[in-house]
Amino acid sequence: MMTMRRRSAGVVAAAMLVTLAIWALARMLDVELTVGKGLDARPVGAADGPTWLADGAAGVVLIGMHLAVGVVLIAGFGRQAATTD
Numbered sequence: 001m002m003t004m005r006r007r008s009a010g011v012v013a014a015a016m017l018v019t020l021a022i023w024a025l026a027r028m029l030d031v032e033l034t035v036g037k038g039l040d041a042r043p044v045g046a047a048d049g050p051t052w053l054a055d056g057a058a059g060v061v062l063i064g065m066h067l068a069v070g071v072v073l074i075a076g077f078g079r080q081a082a083t084t085d
Helices: 002-028 057-084
Strands: none
Touching (some): 002 057
């Protein structure tokens, strides 16, 4: 049971590291990660979800981030499920 918890924590930690790496890359490339239009534009927060509110490069980065984290979570938990069967 403890091994399963450690693996789950490892998968979540890997997903968080991927997110931070993509976020850092976006900042290095000087992509402004904002959602909203005009006066309603604000920086993306941890709880922001609707990527369709993002504009241009910010939208591409946010969608890419979601896809990368999804791949890490699916691969990690899929491998974990395969080893417990």
